[in-house]
Amino acid sequence: MNKEKVSLMLGTDSTSRGGIASVVTLLEEEGFLEQQNVRYITSHTEGSLFKKLTTGLFATLQVFWYCSFAKPAVVYVHSASGISFIRKSIFLAIARVFRCKTVFHLHGATFHHFAETESGPLLRWWIRRTLERSSTVIALSESWATFLSTYAPAATIQVIPNSVRFGMQSPEREEAGRILFLGHVGKRKGIFELLKALSLLKDSLPDIRLVICGDGELDLARKTADELGIGSNVEFLGWIDADQRAEELARASIFTLPSHDEGLPMAMLEAMAAGKAIIITPVGGIPEVIKDRENGLLVPPGDAHALAQALREILEDSSLRKILAENALRTVETRFSAPAMMEQLSLVYERLREGTNGKSGF
Incomplete structure (x- = not known):
């Protein structure tokens, strides 16, 4: 295998x-x-509209050059839904014109909504063509692979789940009754059901504390917490970096993410690697990882009462909490x-380098 030839990878600013x-x-x-001789090109960044546009334009020029x-x-792209997909599909189209091998790595938790209900006929055709003309499409779970193979039958799909680092366990630092939420603060991640669930527990478990880490609809979430009478039980930290995330994982006794849609959330894997008991919803690729009452508790999305019941059980039963945490780490x-x-990714690169020419044309 010749690794002297450069490869490109495109995605958001790391x-x-x-x-x-x-x-x-x-x-x-x-x-x-470095091992695969990959040049990483930032195709999206946070900041002003001008900064985002110039970053995208510069990435396009680099791909063309x-x-x-x-x-x-x-040419390998990491893509979510919506505008992220549009940007990445253009990069892949340029690469195909020059007969480069291409990889489309899907991360978007709501891609099925985007592809099926939020797109018109022309965009659906373009989505399907992008998937089917990619040399390889990477899905995070079997459930996503099934959806993609149904949506784009000619696509070459491989399942490669996200991974995580270990060595973050520090049980001696856990604080009783401390619940951690990591993710975008909004309806899709189930934050409002979580706040409602907490309000159902506050009288019997007055020391319960919910720590919410992430950006999004923070003002609405704060207002909701105050209206439910749990403002003093909830701490909003906003977006936090990797070091702060590790700190909050160490202090939490429970991690919860009651999402309505997911791919395979990195936050869940990080919490499992930190040896935390998990309460989560069976959406996306999650049921392929979390088995109810074995390495976590599964609750229906949108059900605040079921979520409250699961939180109560795991808060009051330290033996169950320990078993779930140990099994999650083992998983x-x-x-x-x-x-x-x-x-797995190295094998993808090796196969594409040694294979026939990539699919060409728009």
């Missing part, structure tokens, strides 16, 4: 927020980009180690 940035950071820190003159071995150690992900 210092940004969200799952894609976490995955890219892991690839950088594990040395994968590399494909024209350097003929990269692989990620077995199935979601960084070396396992690096090996």
Whole structure:
């Protein structure tokens, strides 16, 4: 295999927020980009509209230049839904014109809504064509692979779940009754059901504390907490960096993410690797990882009463909490180690480098 030929990888700024940035950071820190001779191009960043537009334009020019003159071995994009998909599909189209191998790595938790109900006929055609003309499409879970293979039957799909680092366990630092939420603060992540669930517990468990980490609808969430009479039980930290995230994971006794839609959330894997008891909803790829009452508790999305019941059970039963946490840690150690992900991705690169020409044309 010739690794002397450069490959391109495109995605959000690795210092940004969200799952894609976490995955890219892991690839950088594990040395994968260097090992595979990958040049990472930032195609999106946070900040002003001007900054976002110039970043996207510069990324497009770089892709065109590399494909024209350097003929990269692989052009690999990390994509979510909506505008993220539109940007990445343009990069892949440029690469196909120059007969480069392409990889589309899907991270978007709401991609099915985007592809089926939020897009008109022309955009649905473009989505399907982008998937089917990619050399490889990477899905985070079997459930997402099933959806993609139904939506784009000619697509070549491979399942590679996210991975996570270990060694974050510090049970001696856990604070009783401290519940952690990591994610975008909004309806899709179930934050309002979580606040309602907390209000159902405050009288019998007055020392309960919910720590909410993430940006989004913070003002509405604060207002909701105050209206429910739990303002003093809830702490809003906003977006936090990796060091702060590790600190909050160490202090929490429970992690919860009652989402309505998900891919395979990095926050869940990080909480499992930190040895936390998990309460989560069976959406996206989550049921392929969390088995109810084995390594976590599953509650229906949108059901505040079921969520409150699960929180009460796990808060009051320390033996159950310990068993779930230990089994969650064992699950990620077995199935979601960084070396396992690096090996799977390396095989993708090796196969594409040694295979036939990539699919060409728009």
